[in-house]
Amino acid sequence: MKVLVPIKRVVDYNVKVRVKADNTGVDLANVKMAMNPFCEIAVEEAVRLKEKGVVTEIIAVTVGSKAAQEQLRTAMALGADRSILIETEEDAQPLAIAKALKAIVEKEQPQLVILGKQAIDGDNSQTGQMLAALTGMAQGTFASEVVVEGDKVKVTREVDGGFQTVELKLPAVVTTDLRLNEPRYASLPNIMKAKKKPLDTVSGADLGVDFAPRTKTLKVEAPAARSAGIKVASVEELVSKLKNEAKVI
């Protein structure tokens, strides 16, 4: 069976982003970009399913600018067989991204679509669920375990109180949580091989999707800064401050 893995190019998680002085967004000039960590986990899960013989082909897909080819190459170095860039310069929002992914799902007919549970820039946590709704597929979000059994998949989900396990009919959408697996690193030979794997480019217009966002970002500000307080010398001083100064215990 085929697996589709939508991935996203984001600011590397180690970068502390800065808001632009004109408050139009965050400054992405010259910062290190990388594959969203949850998407790496999604690619890894697909590769493991292929190694187990459950999956025959892995297709990575992204919606973004030409620069996002870099992350598609990374996905292929990690084990994806081919990839698709849905090219746009727009600041595409999850609904439009989900519509574009739906068009790819209709063409490729994957049995499983594995996405990250959230992207660490927008922090929206929407795309997978929206794709599932638009295609009428079942969904297993925030997955910490994925087991394919015949025409079904069992997904254990991280929920507020602990874990929940659901059984979904295939085709289905899965979104990954942090503890699903630990992604491997791409080896040099695999990075070289990935350069020769197929990477197709399509446009939003080809798919009949308009990426112009409907939600307007009016401004982006830095959060209220929290200034460092004081250092106390002992537990005794700490307890006294909490009781008498902060009055929180």
Next chain:
Amino acid sequence: MGILVYAEHDNSTIKGATLNVVTAAAKIGGDITVLVAGKGCGAAAEAAAKIAGVSKVLVADNDAYGHQLAENVADLVAELGKGYSHILIPATTTGKNFAPRVAALLDAEQISEIITVESADTFKRPIYAGNAIATVQSSDSVKVITVRATGFDAAAAEGGSASVEAVDVAKDAGVSSFVSEELAKSDRPELTAAKVVISGGRGMQNGDNFEMLYKVADKLGAAVGASRAAVDAGFVPNDMQVGQTGKIVAPQLYIAIGISGAIQHLAGMKDSKVIVAINKDEEAPIFQVADYGLVADLFDAVPELEKQI
């Protein structure tokens, strides 16, 4: 038009986050209807009717909604929600699971995890793990929004007298089923609702050492949390994780023990009123956000703390 609020509940009681969402709805302005969907959820519906500011409660009591399966709940909310200007859903794992489905079914762009209401169509929400706050304006006719509980005060749980109306809409998409769940049981307050939270990090070294934190917690009536490193190392279960990808907390007092203060952890707790950090490394970034920092070995400081409070 009016606002539809989705209640988080356990069939018998209403979960705290619902009360914060009602406050967000009141800030938007308009009649507030609360939807209670579940199985055998009559008691929860009665409780919802008592929330101050709520004018109507809709109850969808059906097997299909028993385990809050996203496919079924989203179909229900999308159908009922058409008649409202806003659909507000708590940004809990339950809410985050089905809300985007509702938005997609209504062809709306969802606005995730709002922390303030600027006007009926304009909201603030954190992006980049809270390192930036975006003000966004929606042009969708039905606005589908998830609400971060820590951004809003809780509405009074008592004092209202809303009418309760049963809705007879059974939506079973038939593509998913519940298998099992494993919920942590604890006598301590829930992390996201506690007034005091004490969290441990990798510095705790193992799960047994968390006993020290439980003892302090019990004296303070606190909930116990953890960093991702502590969860990944298997010291404590995943539902204790605080941070960008765990729980977001904003208690009166947050005590970080053996936690370095990575941005992903700070994203989950930096709106706490008072932050205390105990760490043996005086350069640890956690001290940059702590109101009171103590540079000490936690294995000395924590037992001492327990004695003194």
